[in-house]
Amino acid sequence: MTGQNAIVTGGARGIGAAIARRFVEEGATVTIGDVLGPEGEELAAGLGETARFALLDVTDAGSWSAVVAQAEEAYGPVSVLINNAGILQIDSIEEQEPASFRRVTDVNLYGAWLGLHTTIPSLRRAGGGVVVNISSTAGLMGYAGLGAYTASKWGLRGLAKTAALELAADGVRVCSVHPGPIRTPMTAEMGEEIVVGQPIARYGAPEEVAAMVLFIVAEATYSTGCEFVVDGGATTGSTLLGDET
Template sequence: MERLSGKVAIITGGARGMGAAHVRRFVEEGAKVVFTDINEEVGEKLASELGDNTLFVKHDVTDEAGWQEVIETAEAAFGPVNVLVNNAGISMSKSIFDMSVDDYKKIIDINQVSVFLGIKAVLPSMQKAEGGSIVNISSMNGIVGGAVGYTDSKFAVRGMTKAVALQVGHFGIRVNSVHPGVIETPMVTEGDAVEQIKEFAKQIPMRRMAQSEEVTNMVIFLASSESSYSTGSEFIIDGGLTAM
């Protein structure tokens, strides 16, 4: 049985990496998916591959007006939105000594403010749908410390998740955060700290990085009715790191 049959979903940062894994599985599980990214060429290619139940929209997640356009596009194509996955994000490995204010604001805008904008934009559509699930991709660094800026933004997403969950539960809208550890995605393998991350991965209790699909499994669960009584909660996928 398709676990997301009848669902209309929006997934940000969906052109590649973990976001693309989410998009593929959502379609396999019966959802109609609008996914967004700033990488238009890769996004259009994925949408073409996956067929009529997907739609790609080029979108800067920090643009408030752009969010409204994404919601309107999704409703026009597929109907009111049931699921939002706030997946888009960036990392930066600079220390506080080297990080500029502009660097810091860029991380906060993409990782934190965009989540606020997405939630605010989608709520009226979910009210029309008489319920929904918002899945905010945070990080294990929303639980424990890490790089400055990145950690700050991911803790904020965790807190925002709880605050919004309290305000929208009576509408049948659930809000949860997912906290991946070290995931083998392009953001890790092509980043400026790849060697440090490979060394760090040796310290993980499970002795490996996770695959994107392992995070997708959790996102599918939270998007589906299987998690119908879960809201305002953290779901950690870190191979045991935060247990150390």
């Protein structure tokens, strides 16, 4: 990835941090965008001069414009955008408050759209690039109690397909990644029962998702508008995973 300049949202910890680390290891420059300032600053400092932290609220257009400008000033046009920022709220459709639904979809889906919308001119200045939306197995199937999250993750999948069509002429590829249960701060309170019935009956590691993202960016040059699944086989037909959530 030498010569590639990436923005990774939700990059201060979990999957985003693993992606940022792997990109730096592979020679890219990385802007880590997150609302978690101390964690993001610490991560960037540990990664050295080819990484920097920028405070980013993905739901705010002004915040996005500032981060893209900062990334360009530091390292040049942005050639890779990883839309990873996301939150989760467990509630039934009947019981969830409208404001809660809006908050989840604003961060997970609108934030990714806003990132694309803001970064496209920079991707063009870079002569093309790659965008990866970090969706979920919840973007491939339904989960009871996760209406807002599931809706947002299906939306990320559709957004990737549309963007792939619109940006192909600019040399920009757009794909979505669909992790299953990954051991991150978001899943810290979930028990081992959630992976019962999977062919690979364990939680995945953030580094395993990062490896897939690296493959898409650096190797999968004939792939756009498609889904890459990292789920331990969770979507092969197991009913236990769906029942537990």
